[in-house]
Amino acid sequence: MSGCCGPANYASVFGPRVARGLAARYRLRGPDRTTRRLLDLLTAQGVDGASVLEIGGGVGEVQLELLRRGAARTTNLELVDSYETEAAALAAAAGVDGRTVRRQLDIAVDPGAVAAHDVVVLHRVVCCYPDHERLLAAAADHAQRLLVLSFPPDTPGIRASLALVNAFYRLTGRSFRNYLHPPEAMLEVLRAHGLRPVHAHRGRLWQVVGLVR
Numbered sequence: 464m465s466g467c468c469g470p471a472n473y474a475s476v477f478g479p480r481v482a483r484g485l486a487a488r489y490r491l492r493g494p495d496r497t498t499r500r501l502l503d504l505l506t507a508q509g510v511d512g513a514s515v516l517e518i519g520g521g522v523g524e525v526q527l528e529l530l531r532r533g534a535a536r537t538t539n540l541e542l543v544d545s546y547e548t549e550a551a552a553l554a555a556a557a558g559v560d561g562r563t564v565r566r567q568l569d570i571a572v573d574p575g576a577v578a579a580h581d582v583v584v585l586h587r588v589v590c591c592y593p594d595h596e597r598l599l600a601a602a603a604d605h606a607q608r609l610l611v612l613s614f615p616p617d618t619p620g621i622r623a624s625l626a627l628v629n630a631f632y633r634l635t636g637r638s639f640r641n642y643l644h645p646p647e648a649m650l651e652v653l654r655a656h657g658l659r660p661v662h663a664h665r666g667r668l669w670q671v672v673g674l675v676r
Contacts, residue, residue: 472638473591474543482522486549489524497669501586501611502528504662504673508609510534516580516605518570518598519588523550523563529582530559538580539565574601585612587669590625595644596652603656610658611673616665617643646670 494502502525511533517526518540526537539550544567554560568576571594583606585599592598603610615621625641632639650660650672658674 474545475637476632476639477521477543478545479548482546482549485524485546486522486553489522489553494524494528497613497666497671498525498528498586500664500666501525501584501613501671502532504664504671505529505582505584505609505611506532508661508673508675510582513581513608514538515582515584516540516577517584517586518602519585519591521550522546522553523565524553525584525586526563527553527557527559530557530562534582536562537564538577539563540568540570540577541565542567542569570601570605571597574604577605579605579607581608582606583610585610587613589614589644589649590642591639593640593642595642595649599649599652600656603653603658606658606674606676609673609675610653611671612649613669613671614646614649615643615668616670617646621668650674 510529512535515526515529515534515537517537520526520539523539526539530537547565550565551560554563566577570577583602585602589595589598589612622643625643629640653674657676660672660674662673664671
């Protein structure tokens, strides 16, 4: 992984304070609109008895919701340990802590360190990773049946917003950056690894795409 995007640089943006905020919002409001759309897509494709691998799942709200909807077990991969306390508390409160595994691992760098799962989820994470080809190739190879991802659409407004956010990171001395990868280029990687798009929704801030093997 390049020097701009190691765990320390992610931790400078996605720290315990962010984790506490995400967990508190989930407890109060449940999943947001985009997350509900992603969950509904997964449910429509079928998650009963499925194993779910989420890459960058944060405090684990997607996994908790999928376990409630019939998934058998989940694995979460993170580059940082900032979310672990809040994720453990949420899983324990839901009574599913025995069905969740959380690991600190970069799947793009070490894809052989985790087994394939029925379902792979990348929710709002591709835009945080510089090498979308490497990340998506690894994710696709671990999806035995279904992969769902969300990412920002390539529009002038989104490009301007991300430029401002990245400028703020530079001014505050942080090496982390957001990335607006071309949507078609991302889908081409997934197609090359045996996945076929079956659903796409383009919202103002996020696109949600589902692909099957």
